[in-house]
Structure formats: structure tokens, C-alpha cells
Amino acid sequence: MEDVVYIIGGGISGLGAAHFARAHGLKPVVLEASDSVGGRAGAICNGEQWYETGGKNFASDWTLFNGILRTFHPPSFDRQHPSFHIVINGRLHGFDKRAALTNGLTMMRGIGLGGVLRFNALLRRAARERGDLAYFGDAIRAYEERHDDQPVTAYVPRALAQGPLRMFTVIMGAAEPDEFSFATLMLLLASFGKGSHHSLPQTTRVLFDYLARDVDTRTGHRVTNVVVENGRVRAVEGRAGEKPFRYQTGKVITATPLHRLPHILELSSEAGYAAQSIPYHPLALINADYDADVFTPTMNSIMFDVGSPLGHCSANRMYKRHSVRFTLSGRHARPLLVLDDERLVSVAENAFRRVHPIPGKRRFTHVTRHLGGICAYGFHYSLARRRLLAELDRVGGLAFAGDYLFGHNMEGCLQSAMAAVRHLTGETECYQRLHEYPQDTDSSDAPPPTQGLAPPCPDGTKPTGDLKAAMS
Numbered sequence: 001m002e003d004v005v006y007i008i009g010g011g012i013s014g015l016g017a018a019h020f021a022r023a024h025g026l027k028p029v030v031l032e033a034s035d036s037v038g039g040r041a042g043a044i045c046n047g048e049q050w051y052e053t054g055g056k057n058f059a060s061d062w063t064l065f066n067g068i069l070r071t072f073h074p075p076s077f078d079r080q081h082p083s084f085h086i087v088i089n090g091r092l093h094g095f096d097k098r099a100a101l102t103n104g105l106t107m108m109r110g111i112g113l114g115g116v117l118r119f120n121a122l123l124r125r126a127a128r129e130r131g132d133l134a135y136f137g138d139a140i141r142a143y144e145e146r147h148d149d150q151p152v153t154a155y156v157p158r159a160l161a162q163g164p165l166r167m168f169t170v171i172m173g174a175a176e177p178d179e180f181s182f183a184t185l186m187l188l189l190a191s192f193g194k195g196s197h198h199s200l201p202q203t204t205r206v207l208f209d210y211l212a213r214d215v216d217t218r219t220g221h222r223v224t225n226v227v228v229e230n231g232r233v234r235a236v237e238g239r240a241g242e243k244p245f246r247y248q249t250g251k252v253i254t255a256t257p258l259h260r261l262p263h264i265l266e267l268s269s270e271a272g273y274a275a276q277s278i279p280y281h282p283l284a285l286i287n288a289d290y291d292a293d294v295f296t297p298t299m300n301s302i303m304f305d306v307g308s309p310l311g312h313c314s315a316n317r318m319y320k321r322h323s324v325r326f327t328l329s330g331r332h333a334r335p336l337l338v339l340d341d342e343r344l345v346s347v348a349e350n351a352f353r354r355v356h357p358i359p360g361k362r363r364f365t366h367v368t369r370h371l372g373g374i375c376a377y378g379f380h381y382s383l384a385r386r387r388l389l390a391e392l393d394r395v396g397g398l399a400f401a402g403d404y405l406f407g408h409n410m411e412g413c414l415q416s417a418m419a420a421v422r423h424l425t426g427e428t429e430c431y432q433r434l435h436e437y438p439q440d441t442d443s444s445d446a447p448p449p450t451q452g453l454a455p456p457c458p459d460g461t462k463p464t465g466d467l468k469a470a471m472s
């Protein structure tokens with residue numbers, strides 16, 4: 001009889017876990033509470049047009065993500081913006097990812113010589129320690145012990161914290177620098193400038209269609225309880241609409257955001273406290289199309305400053321400059337997330353117009369509220385992570401996958417999914433190392449694997465290059 005594993009959640013962590021479970025000879029069943037898969041990396045359709053409602057960009061050095069793409073996707077991807085703008089003290093500063101010298105001078109105008117020197121020193125330190133800085137291990141622990149009693153703002157000049165560093169805290173954690181730990185900032189800086197960044201021309205929808213194919217995926221199934229008896233998983237219970245369900249099983253992977261975990265699983269008090277110490281900050285993402293271009297070839301991505309309700313805005317794709325992704329995130333956005341869609345869009349447009357005009361009329365809008373939020377890792381994060389994972393020693397047949405384990409991006413989610421599957425198949429220390437995509441894929445028509453894939457850009461130009469070099 002096949003060994004069935006129930007996976008709770010149909011986002012990239014859950015469907016990634018299903019993909020790896022099949023490769024390990026398990027039979028996955030995915031239980032997803034909502035009526036579609038994709039979670040925070042999902043997509044919606046308007047007529048013929050698809051739009052991502054959350055995560056979409058991936059990097060060329062992500063081994064698991066690119067490993068999956070290689071099994072079904074022709075290697076032609078949309079390129080991420082080669083330039084970006086940052087609002088510092090109300091003024092817009094442009095950076096070209098390829099123009100190191102000009103960037104240095106522009107940075108100096110925004111944050112002063114002291115800020116630039118401090119920023120470069122942080123980047124250099126993170127690059128030097130890149131090999132050791134991971135979401136587990138000793139390097140992060142050492143940073144936490146030295147620095148995590150205070151937030152990022154305690155360690156860097158104000159202008160630097162509220163300008164370039166906010167770019168990291170707000171994009172990666174929907175958090176302000178004074179809400180973010182220095183140790184996790186160093187983790188994010190360590191991956192800065194690695195790989196080139198891309199997105200899927202037909203949106204993340206094609207990835208989820210592929211991952212969900214031939215997997216028993218049950219949408220509209222909300223799990224309310226993972227039944228544990230005598231230190232082992234026995235069943236999952238929940239509701240599908242009005243109908244209750246209970247599935248007997250000895251293997252469960254939870255693949256929900258961390259804050260959902262206490263709602264489906266009785267955690268020890270230490271793990272419960274650890275779960276609470278890792279915050280998730282809510283945000284909203286608006287896709288809006290206009291009948292004229294909003295962005296230009298050299299202005300296509302803007303990071304906003306600390307007083308703005310906008311965290312970040314960009315052209316949906318380089319070739320869709322009339323199509324805007326507004327992200328309302330950070331402290332000033334949070335109280336506004338209760339507004340109705342039209343008001344929320346006006347707030348976003350008004351904040352945007354303060355730094356750049358919006359010509360033309362709006363033709364389409366879609367608002368996604370991610371009230372469950374983005375993981376901001378928290379202070380003394382690696383300690384909390386260890387306490388959470390200790391739960392897996394307590395309960396046999398249980399594994400965790402999600403954005404709170406290996407990083408808040410799609411590769412981090414896949415790393416956690418692989419760790420979860422390996423843990424259930426009896427391997428040890430799976431959560432203490434990164435994983436490679438297995439070379440013997442289950443897809444007979446898979447193209448031959450290429451090591452270190454750098455996806456070519458559709459317009460034939462080179463990948464975007466080293467961000468760090470551009471900023472230094």
C-alpha cells in the first residue's frame with residue numbers, strides 16, 4: 001500500500017512538498033482551505049490577462065525552484081527591472097543596477113558619505129560571511145547574541161535605515177527598520193546581489209498548474225486539527241464546507257504560515273511562545289492597469305520612504321509599463337487595510353502621485369489583502385526556530401514546511417518542503433542544511449539538467465548583473 005502523506009496548505013510550500021513527496025515514493029494529498037491553490041504566490045485572471053497577487057520573482061541561483069522549472073518550462077523568462085528608484089526624505093533617487101559609480105554618487109546625495117560608507121561596510125561584511133549566514137547555524141546565532149536586543153535603527157545612521165535598508169525590511173518583511181532585527185537584516189544582505197532575477201511570462205499560475213497535476217489536491221478543505229496520540233500523528237480533521245472530514249494517517253506536513261500552526265496543532269508552551277515571537281505583518285497588493293504608460297524604460301520600480309503607505313511599486317513586467325503593482329505595506333499602510341477596495345486604490349494612487357505622475361485612466365484593478373501577512377522572522381529568530389523544530393522530536397510523523405524556516409521567498413519555501421519530506425522519510429538534520437534538486441526526476445520528458453542555470457532573457461540582453469556592485 002502506498003504511504004499517504006497529508007499536506008495542509010496548497011501554496012508553494014505545500015505543493016512543493018507534494019512534488020518532492022512523490023519523488024520519494026509517498027502519495028501526497030493536499031488539503032487547501034481556499035478554493036484555489038497558490039496561496040501568497042497565487043495569480044488571478046482578467047479576461048485573457050493573468051496577474052500575480054503575491055510572490056512572482058525568482059533568482060537564477062535557486063536550485064530547487066529552477067530544478068522544478070527545468071522539468072516543464074522552456075528556459076525563457078521575463079527579466080526583472082534593471083533599475084530602481086528609492087524615495088529618501090521625500091525625494092526620488094534613481095539607481096541603475098549596472099552603473100556602480102553613478103549609484104555611489106546618487107546614494108551620497110540621499111544618505112550622505114557616512115551612510116554610504118556604513119552601507120558598503122555592511123554589504124561587504126555580509127558578502128564575506130555569505131557562506132555561513134543561513135537561517136540555521138552559528139553565524140546567525142552570533143549576530144543575534146550581539147545585536148538582537150535592539151532593532152536595525154540602533155546600529156546604522158537614520159538616513160540609511162529609512163532609505164536603502166528599509167528596502168529590505170519592507171519588501172522582505174512588510175516591516176519598518178525599527179521593527180526588524182539586525183541579525184535577519186544581515187541574512188537578507190548576504191543574499192543581496194546573488195543571481196539574476198526573473199519571473200514567469202505566463203505568471204506563477206503555470207508553476208502551480210504543473211505542481212498540482214496528478215496530485216490529489218482538495219480545495220475547500222480547511223483543517224482544524226492534527227490529531228496526535230501517544231507522540232504520533234494519527235489523523236487530520238476539518239471541514240469541507242458544512243461537511244466534517246477525518247482522514248486517518250501517520251504522516252502530516254503542515255504548510256501554512258506559522259501563525260496558523262497553533263490553530264491546527266497543539267504546540268508545547270515553548271514552541272507556542274516561539275511561534276508568537278515570529279511576527280507576520282499584513283499588507284495589500286493592488287494590480288492596476290491604465291490606458292497609458294505609468295512607468296518609463298528607465299523608471300520602473302520605486303521603493304517608498306518611511307512615512308508613505310506604499311512600500312514598493314513596480315511595472316508588472318518590463319514590457320507592461322501601463323500595468324502597476326502597488327504594495328501597501330509598512331506601519332502607515334496597516335491601519336488602512338480595512339478600507340474598501342476603491343478607497344485603498346485611491347490611497348495608493350495619491351501616495352504614488354506625490355513622487356511620480358499617473359497619466360491616463362484606470363481600466364482594471366484588483367486588490368488582494370494579505371492579512372495573514374509576510375514573515376518578518378523576529379528577534380532571536382534562530383532560537384525560536386530551534387524551539388519550533390524541537391516539536392518534531394516530540395511528535396512522530398509530523399513535519400513543518402513554510403516561509404518561516406529557510407527564508408521568505410519561493411526557494412526558501414521549497415527548501416522547507418524538501419526538508420519536511422526528508423524528515424518524514426527518516427533522514428535526520430534535514431532542517432540544518434540546504435537541499436539540491438534531485439537529478440533523477442520523475443518526469444520522463446524532462447530536459448537534461450543544467451548545473452547553475454542562468455535563465456536567458458527573452459529580449460536577448462544579459463541578466464541584470466550584480467546588484468551589490470551596482471550599489472557600491
Ligand SMILES: Cc1cc2nc3c(=O)[nH]c(=O)nc-3n(C[C@H](O)[C@H](O)[C@H](O)COP(=O)(O)OP(=O)(O)OC[C@H]3O[C@@H](n4cnc5c(N)ncnc54)[C@H](O)[C@@H]3O)c2cc1C
Binds near residue numbers: 037
Ligand atoms: C505581495 C508579496 C510579494 C512577494 N514577492 C515575492 C517574490 O517576488 N519572490 C518570492 O520568492 N517570494 C515573494 N513573496 C513571498 C512568497 O510569496 C511566500 O513566501 C510564499 O508564497 C509562501 O508560500 P507558503 O506556501 O509557505 O504559504 P502560503 O502561500 O500562504 O500558502 C499557505 C496555504 O495554506 C492554506 N491554509 C492555511 N490554513 C489552512 C488550513 N487550516 N487548512 C488548509 N489550508 C490552509 C492557505 O489558504 C494557503 O493557500 C511575496 C509575498 C507577498 C505577499
